[in-house]
Amino acid sequence: MKAHQLPEGKNDEWLTPRWLLSPLGAFDLDPCSPVTRPWSTAAMHYTEHDNGLALPWSGRVWLNPPFNRYDRPKWMRKMAEHGNGIMLVPGATETKAFFDHVWSKADAVCFVKSRPHFCFVDGTEASFNCGTAIVLVAYGASNVEALEKASHGVTRRCGANVKDDSRRARSARS
DSSP: OOTTSOOTTSOOOOBOOHHHHGGGOOOSEETTOOSSOSSOSSSEEOOTTTOTTTSOOOSSEEEOOOOSTTTHHHHHHHHHHHOOEEEEEEOOTTSHHHIIIIITTOSEEEEESSOOOOBOTTSOBOSSOOSSOEEEEEESHHHHHHHHHHTOEEEEEOTHHHHHHHHHHHHHHO
């Protein structure tokens, strides 16, 4: 079982390591913030007590949602609808949620170089990695620039950008 895919009823609150988050710049909102956190991930935080899915989102959003397969698609949908921010999710690129909310709606995806060791809510880094490939998903041009500047891995444009690239490729072959 992967570290973030805990049995139902167990806690899957994990902090994004600072080395991964800091180079991405300042965020206005983290709608999935742990209740207890040793460092801030955004100017405003919603916790599980607030139900960030039900509250309005504004500004540039940082989203590291629960990794369980039941809740993650709901958060992915809300981020795609919001359209401004960066989301950290497992690199399950073949899933319905990824096709529905990333490939067709995001502006870029960064395949992170390694499997990060997330942090417990007290700030200590886990001795084990997250157990899966991780991607950072950008919605909005400024967030694509932030991903490219952070250099956390291989960043590829997607959504409307892919359609434009495929037209150029077809034209070049003709």
